[in-house]
Amino acid sequence: xxxxxxxxxxxxxxxxxxxxxxxxxxxxxxxxVVRLDPVFGYLHRNHEQLAEVSTYxxxxxxxxxxxxxxxxxxxxxxxxxxxxxxxIEVPQRANYIRALMNELTRILxxxxxIGFLLNDMGAWQTALAFSMRERExxxxxxxxxxxxxxxxxxxxxGGIWRDLPPEFVPQLKQLMVGLPSFFDEFDKLLRENEIxxxxxxxxxxxxxxxAAAYSVTGPVLRASGIAYDIRKAEPxxxxxxxxxxxxxxxxGDVYDRYLVRIEEMRQSYRMIQQIIERLPDTxxxxxxxxxxxxxxxKTLRPPVGDVYAxxxxxxxxxxxxxxxxxxxxxYRYKVRAPSxxxxxxxxxxxxxxxxxxxxxxxxxxxxxxGEVDR
Amino acid sequence: MADxxxxxxxxxxxxRALPGTLVPTPSRANTQAVPVKKGEQVAPNFLATxxxxxxxxxxxxxxxxLRDTLGxxxxxxxTATDYLADGIIEMxxxxxxxxxxxxxxxxxxxxxxxxxxxxxxxxxxxxxxxEREAFDLFGVVFRGHANLRRIYMWDEFEGFPMRKDxxxxxxxxxEDTEE
Numbered sequence: 310x311x312x313x314x315x316x317x318x319x320x321x322x323x324x325x326x327x328x329x330x331x332x333x334x335x336x337x338x339x340x341x342v343v344r345l346d347p348v349f350g351y352l353h354r355n356h357e358q359l360a361e362v363s364t365y366x367x368x369x370x371x372x373x374x375x376x377x378x379x380x381x382x383x384x385x386x387x388x389x390x391x392x393x394x395x396x397i398e399v400p401q402r403a404n405y406i407r408a409l410m411n412e413l414t415r416i417l418x419x420x421x422x423i424g425f426l427l428n429d430m431g432a433w434q435t436a437l438a439f440s441m442r443e444r445e446x447x448x449x450x451x452x453x454x455x456x457x458x459x460x461x462x463x464x465x466x467g468g469i470w471r472d473l474p475p476e477f478v479p480q481l482k483q484l485m486v487g488l489p490s491f492f493d494e495f496d497k498l499l500r501e502n503e504i505x506x507x508x509x510x511x512x513x514x515x516x517x518x519x520a521a522a523y524s525v526t527g528p529v530l531r532a533s534g535i536a537y538d539i540r541k542a543e544p545x546x547x548x549x550x551x552x553x554x555x556x557x558x559x560x561g562d563v564y565d566r567y568l569v570r571i572e573e574m575r576q577s578y579r580m581i582q583q584i585i586e587r588l589p590d591t592x593x594x595x596x597x598x599x600x601x602x603x604x605x606x607k608t609l610r611p612p613v614g615d616v617y618a619x620x621x622x623x624x625x626x627x628x629x630x631x632x633x634x635x636x637x638x639x640y641r642y643k644v645r646a647p648s649x650x651x652x653x654x655x656x657x658x659x660x661x662x663x664x665x666x667x668x669x670x671x672x673x674x675x676x677x678x679g680e681v682d683r
Numbered sequence: 684m685a686d687x688x689x690x691x692x693x694x695x696x697x698x699r700a701l702p703g704t705l706v707p708t709p710s711r712a713n714t715q716a717v718p719v720k721k722g723e724q725v726a727p728n729f730l731a732t733x734x735x736x737x738x739x740x741x742x743x744x745x746x747x748x749l750r751d752t753l754g755x756x757x758x759x760x761x762t763a764t765d766y767l768a769d770g771i772i773e774m775x776x777x778x779x780x781x782x783x784x785x786x787x788x789x790x791x792x793x794x795x796x797x798x799x800x801x802x803x804x805x806x807x808x809x810x811x812x813x814e815r816e817a818f819d820l821f822g823v824v825f826r827g828h829a830n831l832r833r834i835y836m837w838d839e840f841e842g843f844p845m846r847k848d849x850x851x852x853x854x855x856x857x858e859d860t861e862e
Contacts, residue, residue, distance in 0.1 A: 349834050358845055522806070522809060524758055617760060626759060682835065
């Protein structure tokens with residue numbers, strides 16, 4: 310009678326499918342995962358302490374490096390927290406542009422997340438090429454507005470760095486003409502794809518009852534059937550005025566996460582349509598006049614107190630906890646990173662699956678190591 | 684953050700349901716914030732807060748009460764703050780309701796010398812990583828945590844980098860190799 314023996318293997322930190330320098334120690338019995346422990350810290354640079362020895366605005370470009378796919382969303386989180394702490398008002402137009410940038414970033418994040426997920430399944434570069442094509446178009450818009458493709462550093466306390474250039478909206482409209490056919494084509498290629506279905510249905514299930522206990526947020530939580538979206542639950546900016554739906558999954562497997570992301574892209578598209586329509590009528594400039602001077606940004610001294618502000622970033626709840634001692638530098642600065650906390654159930658989701666499914670389940674969570682390790 | 688009346692009501696409900704768990708704290712409103720002028724040092728009163736501050740032992744009970752009775756199901760954020768001048772490390776827990784609304788914060792204070800609070804991982808497995816983070820960077824010991832190891836720094840690392848008295852200049856790990 311042959312006996313089986315458990316074997317411990319190491320995936321990462323240098324591995325093409327771990328989305329950065331992420332490491333997992335996996336115990337396998339044959340090909341079945343018995344236990345999985347994530348190991349962090351390979352990209353740790355103590356962002357929080359660096360922020361505590363910098364002024365508030367000095368941290369703004371550094372938030373770009375948290376989730377480097379969605380710098381606009383990270384910017385928004387910090388701006389919102391500081392504005393709450395220092396009680397700065399944001400003009401309507403700035404809020405519209407902020408929401409526009411955030412929905413664009415959601416589209417590019419979800420498109421590439423699905424592209425990379427297909428990469429992990431072995432559809433090497435094909436799906437990714439489609440999403441990268443659309444992503445470049447959005448990054449062109451970001452570059453036009455902020456001067457940088459990825460490290461946008463676009464937000465300021467009380468508004469944004471500068472208003473949209475005149476050629477922005479025509480190019481955005483051109484992009485919007487092409488997006489629906491991209492969604493349809495992308496979805497048509499993938500939704501019924503036999504390999505995608507075989508690799509994702511009933512893989513990595515996170516049941517509804519467990520999802521909340523595990524503190525997961527964003528598309529992972531919604532795929533498990535809980536319609537929790539901060540844009541609806543605690544609307545910030547202009548999200549209370551926009552009309553959109555929150556898609557949810559039924560089972561909570563990898564396939565549901567794929568479907569939720571596809572649908573969220575369509576909802577973001579709907580939101581951008583509404584924003585384009587209303588943008589010409591918005592009032593107020595791109596920044597609160599009291600904060601328009603860069604010197605004001607640099608010497609901002611919020612009153613003593615603490616605040617927790619959060620946004621729905623493409624990956625989940627991005628929160629900033631700030632404590633002010635009344636000086637120019639935050640006394641405490643903490644980032645509640647969605648990709649970090651969404652990794653909590655990874656071990657449980659992988660248990661009992663094949664080792665080849667581990668990278669697929671990890672890909673379906675959609676992590677960025679800049680944010681996980683901070 | 685929930686507005687002031689909600690927080691006051693929350694304090695009241697906790698006091699009524701679990702008497703003796705609240706630690707009396709000076710209110711934020713009574714300690715008016717003085718804007719610090721350049722070169723002037725005014726020690727701010729960090730300990731004044733409107734959020735409920737509870738005794739460490741009662742933390743799992745209060746968290747259970749928030750979840751089961753008040754419906755705050757999602758424990759979203761856990762963080763520690765080192766108040767060096769007061770000799771206190773404060774843990775802050777943010778809970779939210781899944782059907783919407785602002786998060787609420789509850790706070791637990793523990794001494795800097797022996798920071799110890801009960802772990803919430805038994806009921807909230809999602810607390811795992813953030814408790815390990817607070818242990819790693821602040822040295823807070825979570826009683827009952829099954830896997831309380833460093834999460835970002837390597838296991839042999841000495842000291843707690845996010846504490847306010849951790850030296851910000853120099854690095855003992857590079858001292859020997861410096862030319």
